[in-house]
Amino acid sequence: MPRLSNIDSEPRGNVTVESFGLADRTLRAVDLAAERGERRLFEHLHFTLSPGHLLQVSGRNGSGKTSLLRIISGLSRATHGEVFWGEERIRAVDGGTGSCLGYLGHHNALKEDLTAQENILFAVRLGGGTPNADSAISMLERLGLAGYEDLPARFLSQGQKRRVALARLLLQRRPIWILDEPYAALDVQVIDVLRHSIETHLAERGMIVITTHQAVDIDGDCHNLHLG
Amino acid sequence: MFRSLFALLRRDLTLALRRPQDALTVVGFFVVVVSLFPLGIGPDPEFLRSLAPGVLWVAALLAVMLSLERLFSDDYRDGTLEQMLLVPEPLGLLVLTKTFAHWLITGLPLVLISPLLAVQLNLRVDEIVMLMFALLLGTPILSLIGSIGAALTLGLRGGGVLIALLILPLYVPPLILGAGAVDAVMHGASAQAHLSLLGAMMVFALFATPWATAAAVRIMLD
Numbered sequence: 057m058p059r060l061s062n063i064d065s066e067p068r069g070n071v072t073v074e075s076f077g078l079a080d081r082t083l084r085a086v087d088l089a090a091e092r093g094e095r096r097l098f099e100h101l102h103f104t105l106s107p108g109h110l111l112q113v114s115g116r117n118g119s120g121k122t123s124l125l126r127i128i129s130g131l132s133r134a135t136h137g138e139v140f141w142g143e144e145r146i147r148a149v150d151g152g153t154g155s156c157l158g159y160l161g162h163h164n165a166l167k168e169d170l171t172a173q174e175n176i177l178f179a180v181r182l183g184g185g186t187p188n189a190d191s192a193i194s195m196l197e198r199l200g201l202a203g204y205e206d207l208p209a210r211f212l213s214q215g216q217k218r219r220v221a222l223a224r225l226l227l228q229r230r231p232i233w234i235l236d237e238p239y240a241a242l243d244v245q246v247i248d249v250l251r252h253s254i255e256t257h258l259a260e261r262g263m264i265v266i267t268t269h270q271a272v273d274i275d276g277d278c279h280n281l282h283l284g
Numbered sequence: 285m286f287r288s289l290f291a292l293l294r295r296d297l298t299l300a301l302r303r304p305q306d307a308l309t310v311v312g313f314f315v316v317v318v319s320l321f322p323l324g325i326g327p328d329p330e331f332l333r334s335l336a337p338g339v340l341w342v343a344a345l346l347a348v349m350l351s352l353e354r355l356f357s358d359d360y361r362d363g364t365l366e367q368m369l370l371v372p373e374p375l376g377l378l379v380l381t382k383t384f385a386h387w388l389i390t391g392l393p394l395v396l397i398s399p400l401l402a403v404q405l406n407l408r409v410d411e412i413v414m415l416m417f418a419l420l421l422g423t424p425i426l427s428l429i430g431s432i433g434a435a436l437t438l439g440l441r442g443g444g445v446l447i448a449l450l451i452l453p454l455y456v457p458p459l460i461l462g463a464g465a466v467d468a469v470m471h472g473a474s475a476q477a478h479l480s481l482l483g484a485m486m487v488f489a490l491f492a493t494p495w496a497t498a499a500a501v502r503i504m505l506d
Contacts, residue, residue: 130369130370131366131369131506152370153369157370159366165367166364167295167299168362169298169303170295182292182368184288
């Protein structure tokens with residue numbers, strides 16, 4: 057039932073940007089297996105993701121896409137196998153998985169009673185960063201939320217909340233992005249902004265693991281991993 | 285590191301201020317439960333006085349328990365807890381910070397309102413002082429132990445009742461010591477032994493429970 061996929065690609069030679077200081081740290085999955093309620097989702101899964109590359113995980117509903125993303129993020133345990141960030145196991149990275157990885161899951165992780173801006177600034181502070189109200193506001197503007205900064209998240213629509221969550225991810229500046237259905241509830245303009253952000257992130261030698269049902273063509277090194 | 289913890293503390297307190305009804309219901313519950321006792325067992329002042337330490341302590345731990353379900357469940361529902369697992373700080377410290385915020389929002393108001401209820405139950409001044417002191421040492425223990433139960437019941441249906449079953453037996457030692465301290469003062473004895481044990485228990489809970497809670501959170505989010 058599980059299909060094996062193997063991706064091994066050379067880092068791009070023509071990119072000189074080193075904004076994350078990653079050198080040649082790769083994200084590697086070694087012999088991963090996962091179960092959900094006694095059901096084997098996938099096994100013997102290997103991949104290596106180099107800086108500047110994107111991995112699109114596809115597969116039908118229930119094929120284990122979200123489980124895989126959660127395992128990569130260190131939120132769930134794999135039944136078998138390990139995920140490595142460089143030479144370290146990702147669950148044992150200095151300062152925790154969160155120091156290298158930004159995760160955008162099904163939930164937007166926004167507090168309904170805090171304003172959009174407060175939500176973002178809190179996330180940056182919690183991550184140990186120095187909050188900058190101006191950059192938060194300009195990021196929200198970029199995502200089409202100008203004028204909504206001071207509104208409690210409760211009053212935002214589903215798509216607007218998603219945008220705030222995106223703004224948070226963009227401001228956290230982590231080298232690896234794990235995006236679970238990031239396009240859900242977004243309108244066309246924001247999908248464009250997101251695609252542009254993804255391309256910039258790849259050009260800065262960041263890495264992205266993404267699941268999506270929509271085909272969005274991204275200019276960069278994209279690989280596909282099919283589960284199911 | 286302290287910056288992230290402080291940010292979390294500030295966020296939790298801000299949220300509590302924007303939704304004061306959550307904290308107020310706990311205090312309200314405490315007041316109502318204690319006020320029911322004189323109505324139920326009659327107005328004999330001496331009898332009320334002898335019951336007061338136990339009544340106040342039981343009401344306090346029920347009130348704290350009532351508030352425990354919300355300790356992590358809001359963060360769990362909206363995904364904030366998931367993001368907290370990805371913060372480059374030890375989860376135990378984050379959990380401890382949240383528990384501290386929980387105590388500030390629920391435990392501390394109980395301590396502050398307790399003299400009023402103690403007067404209602406005919407306690408004398410030195411007994412009231414001892415009650416407040418014992419509650420000040422004891423309510424953090426209630427929050428700390430309770431955080432384990434709150435984490436273990438994350439995402440379960442009927443979590444509130446389950447927390448009660450898990451946690452109430454563990455509340456027995458602080459209850460005995462806390463009520464015992466006031467009792468000792470009432471009978472002219474020294475409450476030092478009770479307070480020392482209560483203090484020791486708080487220190488132990490302070491160091492041990494955050495890690496248990498953090499482990500429980502990880503398991504429940506797996």
